[in-house]
Amino acid sequence: MKTLFVVVEHRQGAIRDITFEMLGKAGEICKTHNLQLTAVVLGWEVESLLNPLSERADTVVVLKREEFKQFDADLYKEALAQLIVEYQPWATLMGQTSWGLDLAPCLAVKTGFPLATDCLDLIIENERLTALRQRYGGKIFTKVSFKESLGILLTIRPGAFPADKPGTYSGQIIQKELAAPLPQLRKKFLEYLDSGAGEIDIAQADFLISVGRGVGEEENLTEIKEFVQAMGGTLSCSRPIVDKKWLPKYHQVGTSGKSVKPKVYLALGISGAFQHVAGISGAGTVIAVNRDPKAPIFRVAQYGVVADMFKIIPALREKLGA
Amino acid sequence: MDIIVCVKRVPFTQEVDLEIDAQKKDVDKESLAFVMNDWDNYVIEEAVRIKEELGGTVTAITIGTEEDEEILRRCLAIGADKAIRLDAGTTELDSFGISKVLAQLIKGQPFDLILTGVQAEDDNQGMVGIMLAEHLGLAHAAVVTGVEVKDKEAEIRCELEDGLDEKSLLQLPALLTIQTGINEPRYVSIMGIKKAAKKGIVLMALADLNLTPEDLAPRTMIEEAFLPPETEGAEMISGEPAHIAEEILRILKEKGVRA
Numbered sequence: 001m002k003t004l005f006v007v008v009e010h011r012q013g014a015i016r017d018i019t020f021e022m023l024g025k026a027g028e029i030c031k032t033h034n035l036q037l038t039a040v041v042l043g044w045e046v047e048s049l050l051n052p053l054s055e056r057a058d059t060v061v062v063l064k065r066e067e068f069k070q071f072d073a074d075l076y077k078e079a080l081a082q083l084i085v086e087y088q089p090w091a092t093l094m095g096q097t098s099w100g101l102d103l104a105p106c107l108a109v110k111t112g113f114p115l116a117t118d119c120l121d122l123i124i125e126n127e128r129l130t131a132l133r134q135r136y137g138g139k140i141f142t143k144v145s146f147k148e149s150l151g152i153l154l155t156i157r158p159g160a161f162p163a164d165k166p167g168t169y170s171g172q173i174i175q176k177e178l179a180a181p182l183p184q185l186r187k188k189f190l191e192y193l194d195s196g197a198g199e200i201d202i203a204q205a206d207f208l209i210s211v212g213r214g215v216g217e218e219e220n221l222t223e224i225k226e227f228v229q230a231m232g233g234t235l236s237c238s239r240p241i242v243d244k245k246w247l248p249k250y251h252q253v254g255t256s257g258k259s260v261k262p263k264v265y266l267a268l269g270i271s272g273a274f275q276h277v278a279g280i281s282g283a284g285t286v287i288a289v290n291r292d293p294k295a296p297i298f299r300v301a302q303y304g305v306v307a308d309m310f311k312i313i314p315a316l317r318e319k320l321g322a
Numbered sequence: 323m324d325i326i327v328c329v330k331r332v333p334f335t336q337e338v339d340l341e342i343d344a345q346k347k348d349v350d351k352e353s354l355a356f357v358m359n360d361w362d363n364y365v366i367e368e369a370v371r372i373k374e375e376l377g378g379t380v381t382a383i384t385i386g387t388e389e390d391e392e393i394l395r396r397c398l399a400i401g402a403d404k405a406i407r408l409d410a411g412t413t414e415l416d417s418f419g420i421s422k423v424l425a426q427l428i429k430g431q432p433f434d435l436i437l438t439g440v441q442a443e444d445d446n447q448g449m450v451g452i453m454l455a456e457h458l459g460l461a462h463a464a465v466v467t468g469v470e471v472k473d474k475e476a477e478i479r480c481e482l483e484d485g486l487d488e489k490s491l492l493q494l495p496a497l498l499t500i501q502t503g504i505n506e507p508r509y510v511s512i513m514g515i516k517k518a519a520k521k522g523i524v525l526m527a528l529a530d531l532n533l534t535p536e537d538l539a540p541r542t543m544i545e546e547a548f549l550p551p552e553t554e555g556a557e558m559i560s561g562e563p564a565h566i567a568e569e570i571l572r573i574l575k576e577k578g579v580r581a
Contacts, residue, residue, distance in 0.1 A: 142548075143546045146542055149540070190488075256485070262579075271336070298556045298557075305570075
């Protein structure tokens with residue numbers, strides 16, 4: 001029986017959420033198309049990861065090597081390519097994450113398989129796969145098809161699918177050895193650095209007032225800071241503000257910043273790229289103010305205002321008498 | 323330190339209403355302005371900073387039409403020494419094809435480091451850089467937010483998830499995909515770009531590269547492009563700013579974050 005590979009993403013002894021999301025979708029595909037679901041684990045001290053995986057896949061293939069202690073795209077690619085030759089999976093799923101961005105493209109060259117990245121959905125009609133993805137920062141959708149090939153590589157957007165429930169499977173755990181030697185390491189891991197720590201912890205705030213590109217100029221942040229204080233909120237922001245060094249990284253909401261869970265998230269001039277929106281899925285109520293009526297943020301907000309934030313801020317301050 | 327940067331000119335789509343073209347494969351680009359891919363602004367800046375510190379050369383490469391030379395002139399104005407435009411003519415290339423063409427073009431050029439953006443603003447694929455590294459057999463790293471070149475290796479910082487970064491040492495030659503925010507791109511005047519026009523841009527064609535049709539055949543095809551489906555979305559609040567402010571304050575009170 002043909003198999004579907006899910007490459008298990010883990011870090012510092014914990015399985016990443018994207019893994020369970022991929023297993024959820026892959027499990028659904030396997031059931032309807034009579035495929036075996038195989039979770040592939042590359043790592044070193046991975047014993048504690050295996051049981052939760054065997055509850056979510058038909059087979060858990062484990063490759064333990066000391067060189068796999070830290071993720072290394074070069075080595076992982078070599079190892080996965082060997083497993084792909086042996087198992088001939090119909091498709092291989094990876095996360096559209098820092099791992100996937102480094103691993104999937106080189107694996108595509110190594111295997112010669114077609115690759116679609118950042119997939120939001122996988123559609124199978126008449127045994128043919130098409131992937132749903134976005135272009136232009138989410139402003140348009142595309143359906144992508146693949147050249148006839150022995151296998152397909154896909155990276156899946158975090159949050160695109162719900163996580164799978166445990167207990168659906170009692171999978172077999174298979175410890176593998178590599179047939180061919182690994183190449184020499186060209187990257188040496190030094191350390192992890194926490195770039196998100198700072199004076200305030202936006203993940204703990206109840207009321208976040210968050211600003212994005214719509215702020216326009218750095219000088220305008222003075223007005224924003226006064227406003228946030230008058231409102232009794234906590235200041236956060238989207239990526240472009242940190243990229244421009246207008247605010248330190250610990251203010252940043254999103255996949256590379258912090259995931260937040262305020263009661264209210266007031267988004268000012270934030271367009272709502274998926275990396276940002278992924279960080280506010282735990283927010284109670286989202287109120288978005290943006291000049292662009294087509295801004296993706298309005299698709300996730302409960303309340304929306306199409307306006308220049310600098311028209312709304314003075315009106316709010318006047319009502320507050322501040 | 324000889325550095326090659328790969329850059330792309332893309333339509334500017336922020337706060338722009340997009341329409342789908344007649345073939346239903348892409349957006350209608352007729353009325354759109356074009357700019358350098360935002361990631362590539364950081365790419366050329368990083369390359370020129372490294373050159374300014376350690377000496378060497380910077381070569382900027384793009385695949386595109388004569389109009390796309392605008393971004394090569396920008397790179398030259400910022401500090402690139404040489405620019406190459408490869409004209410692919412009417413050949414449609416997917417990311418794999420682009421990476422193959424770049425690899426063939428770069429083979430035989432001296433370099434210690436290749437920098438590309440993490441992804442392009444238009445197709446949001448994030449493939450070309452790392453595919454190029456694999457074609458050339460180079461060490462590589464993705465989503466790089468810091469580079470310090472030390473003799474035969476580079477100390478790099480890569481952005482992971484949840485505010486975590488990874489610091490590592492990478493052997494040179496290597497390819498890095500650069501993340502936005504790694505530096506503060508310098509301002510370059512229109513005059514500067516005009517002056518740079520005189521530096522000259524090397525033009526190459528696909529026929530110069532000795533590639534087979536198999537190398538260039540697309541691995542993936544866009545079947546259909548469409549605008550996001552209408553969803554229920556947000557409850558919209560409209561009216562005068564004073565009314566909107568009142569409504570926002572009412573919601574804040576209702577949700578218990580303001581008295």
